[in-house]
Amino acid sequence: MTVLVTGAAGFIGMHVCEVLLDRGERVCGIDNLNDYYDPALKQARLKRLQGRNGFVFKKVDIGDQAALGRALEDFGDIDRIVHLAAQAGVRYSLVNPHAYVHTNVLGHLNILEYARHRAGMRHLVYASSSSVYGGNEKLPFSVEDRVDNPVSLYAATKKSDELMSYAYAHLYSIPMTGLRFFTVYGPWGRPDMSAYIFAEKIMSGKPIPVFNNGDMQRDFTYIDDIVAGVIASLDNPPERSDEEVPHRVYNLGNNKPEPLLDMIHALENALGRKAEIDFKPMQPGDVKATYADIDASRRDLGFEPKTSIEEGLQKFADWYKAYSGT
Template identity: 55%
Template sequence: MTVIVTGAAGFVGMHVAERLLQRGESVIGVDVFNAYYDPALKEARAERLAAFPAFRMERADIADEAAMRALVAESGAKRVVHLAAQAGVRYSIEHPFAYEHSNLKGHLSLLEACRHAKVDHLVYASSSSVYGDRPLEGAGFREDDPTVSPVSLYAATKRSCELLSQSYATLYGFPQSGLRFFTVYGPMGRPDMAYFSFTEKIMRGEPIEVYGNGEMARDFTYIDDIVDGILGVLDNPPSEGGHEVYNIGDSKPVGLMDMIQTLEKALGREAIKIMRPMQPGDVTATYANVSKLHKLTGYEPRVLLSEGLPRFVEWWRSWNGRNATGPQ
């Protein structure tokens, strides 16, 4: 049966689509190929998926409600993995209406398309940012913790998507699952993420700006583990009319300075560091409690940062045509 994956030229979307294809599914990808970061990377991901006969890419805007409704209806797909969105916390401060368009209108377009087509299960991307700025303590952030104090517009839109989905599940009775992602990284990742931009600057001999004076921590989660969790949730929909939200992370927070040290080791170079205070929209720490996801799917993250970052660096060198000694 066909699965629709929105954001299929994106980092997580490409890897999800590829895994679905590898296990014998047919996949329709949807992506607008915008220029938020280098479109060449999105084209490379799309080219990788195009090697599968059971894949086709639709270049379309998820906020185009008529196009999404027609696509879902005509495809006959009964499962949708909705990963397309405008990403980035800091970008939302300067470009707020990009988030209204992609995250709010785009999510609503998919909800309308899915309910009219009587989709069996919609899995969609939320974010750990909905938890707001919290200390690193206890057993991690849990799905039933308060989510009423977003510190960025991006976080507010993601929480809004969860509320929209809850209302549609209640009103129209089609099952939905939201996934609160915690700092996904790995090969073919997003250039706006810290580990990626730090790599670029370190290899160019440029200083990196370390925000929060290096005292922040993140629950870095390798892409293969993220895909395991997404497919596990896709295969286990809630009951009719049900709407569930799951944390999906590594559950082992790593300090920012420890991440930089691991990256320096993988690159064979030391970073020139400029310490900066936290920026608006940043949070001090993220820490996923994944017990709910584990109970549903058996989810167990396997790739530690000490293994995953070198894998990213190996891919990055190939992508940039660089060798072990640095830029050519």
């Protein structure tokens, strides 16, 4: 049988594909390879997958239902989906809101419809985000918390994904799991994320933008830990029963918020360069702190993040210097 991975040329998607292929799975990867950030990085990730036994790639926009159907019509044995394709980024949602509805709402609906019409669909795992917690001030963030007050359109689309998935799980008894990712970083990471932005500017001698005058905390989570949680989730679908809807939501985070200035110091050490800091006010749609309560994912999935911020940033820095040639 085959696992469909959407966003296969993305940061998390590439790593998930690698682990699935390493354990002998057949993987159909799809991605639209858009230019939200440099497509060369997406192509470089994809190059690591193409040619591997069991991997097939299709370029397709999940927001185009007809194109999605055509791309997948030859894959009649897909029985699980890891749906990671999304328009990411909080700040960009202020600039191009339609991209978020097209991919994160319409695209998510198209994946749900595909799963609905696939006989024998065993599990659909999809990416949500810690952004759904919005302006919640209670820390750590628990999956039991209400998430009715998004502070960005990006967060609103991710909450919409959770609601649509619950409805489809209820209506069609398809096991589904939403994963709220907390600030993922590591080798092959996204250029719009803080670790990459800071590394690029530090290595080029430019000041790094630090919002809310540095008074921020993030639950930075290393990519290998995130992927371990994704795979554990994929292998443990919610059970179908008459009493419960087969839909679950979990936090995947490091369970340890890091002050942003401490993270910058660790990155300086990893890169061997000092940062010039440009303090800025809080940005619209941003939040002061994120902190994952992982009791549920630890209990149900055996999720246990193992990578310290110092270890993870050293691995990221080594990759970044090799990839960028700096």
